[in-house]
Amino acid sequence: MPELPEVETIKNDLKKKIVNKKIARIEILFKGGIRNNTKQFEADLMGDKFLDIDRIGKLMIFKINLPDRYLLIHLKMTGQLVYCQKNFIIAGGHSLPKLAGSLPNKFSRVIFYFTDRSALFFNDMRKFGYLEIVDGKKLARIKKNYGPDPLGKDVDPDFLTSILKNRKAPVKAVLLNQKLISGIGNIYADEILFQSGIMPDRIAKNISKKETEKMDKAIKSVLRKAIKFRGTTFNDYVDSEGNQGNFSKLLKVYGKKGEACPGCPGGVIEKKRIAGRGTHFCRKCQK
DNA sequence: CTTTCTGTTAGAAA
DNA sequence: ATTTCTAACAGAAA
Numbered sequence: 001m002p003e004l005p006e007v008e009t010i011k012n013d014l015k016k017k018i019v020n021k022k023i024a025r026i027e028i029l030f031k032g033g034i035r036n037n038t039k040q041f042e043a044d045l046m047g048d049k050f051l052d053i054d055r056i057g058k059l060m061i062f063k064i065n066l067p068d069r070y071l072l073i074h075l076k077m078t079g080q081l082v083y084c085q086k087n088f089i090i091a092g093g094h095s096l097p098k099l100a101g102s103l104p105n106k107f108s109r110v111i112f113y114f115t116d117r118s119a120l121f122f123n124d125m126r127k128f129g130y131l132e133i134v135d136g137k138k139l140a141r142i143k144k145n146y147g148p149d150p151l152g153k154d155v156d157p158d159f160l161t162s163i164l165k166n167r168k169a170p171v172k173a174v175l176l177n178q179k180l181i182s183g184i185g186n187i188y189a190d191e192i193l194f195q196s197g198i199m200p201d202r203i204a205k206n207i208s209k210k211e212t213e214k215m216d217k218a219i220k221s222v223l224r225k226a227i228k229f230r231g232t233t234f235n236d237y238v239d240s241e242g243n244q245g246n247f248s249k250l251l252k253v254y255g256k257k258g259e260a261c262p263g264c265p266g267g268v269i270e271k272k273r274i275a276g277r278g279t280h281f282c283r284k285c286q287k
Numbered sequence: 288c289t290t291t292c293t294g295t296t297a298g299a300a301a
Numbered sequence: 302a303t304t305t306c307t308a309a310c311a312g313a314a315a
Contacts, residue, residue: 074295124310127309129295235313
């Protein structure tokens with residue numbers, strides 16, 4: 001599931017690969033993922049190029065070389081953006097059953113062909129992801145619905161205190177709330193709370209100052225490390241070359257139900273529904 | 288075979 | 302205002 005580290009990895013890779021390449025053709029295999037009128041969508045992009053790629057939370061923003069036009073791409077749960085040179089054989093190849101060794105595959109929804117005969121594939125098994133071209137005004141409106149980036153300078157223990165205080169939702173719900181802080185999803189929320197030693201179902205306003213400071217450190221160290229390792233592949237995530245993320249091996253609790261806790265002797269990782277999501281924790285390490 | 292689970296976000300309901 | 306629930310979808314697992 002692409003969260004901040006995965007989207008950051010894809011964005012940085014694509015910046016090197018597709019910026020300033022002229023779009024020769026767009027193939028739309030599934031219209032549902034495109035929020036604009038598809039004819040208008042094609043017309044806006046045909047013959048144009050992306051000047052830069054940005055990110056807010058898990059949302060990617062491609063600046064188009066047209067005045068006041070931005071392409072937003074959200075991968076939601078199973079979206080992929082895979083870039084291929086001429087022959088459309090991907091590096092990760094057969095490593096994932098859902099991503100065959102060649103593209104397009106049955107989950108390819110939109111394909112951007114560039115004039116140098118390379119292509120960018122938007123694949124999305126579950127069809128939750130979307131593409132939308134917006135103007136600056138709409139982009140600004142969307143940006144207002146996102147809290148600060150956890151790795152930016154706006155997030156520190158004082159900021160975390162401000163979003164935790166007065167809230168009776170579980171602390172995990174606060175971490176997942178994109179309006180309060182952007183980019184954290186289910187996998188990293190569990191990992192962050194494990195490293196913080198905080199039970200995910202603790203009421204947000206009851207988190208102490210000391211715990212808030214631990215959370216601040218955990219947020220940054222977990223996300224930075226995950227970016228360094230190019231993200232986590234649990235089911236469907238691949239980077240822009242079709243390769244899996246390497247952080248999967250470093251997960252401490254997510255997906256580890258029933259396994260020995262890596263943080264204490266005798267502890268076992270449990271799984272329980274918290275804030276509407278499958279949540280992994282060790283009750284010996286997390287209080 | 289059927290049911291449950293997966294996790295993101297918008298929007299509805301509480 | 303805040304929190305919880307559900308739908309959207311496709312496939313794996315039980």
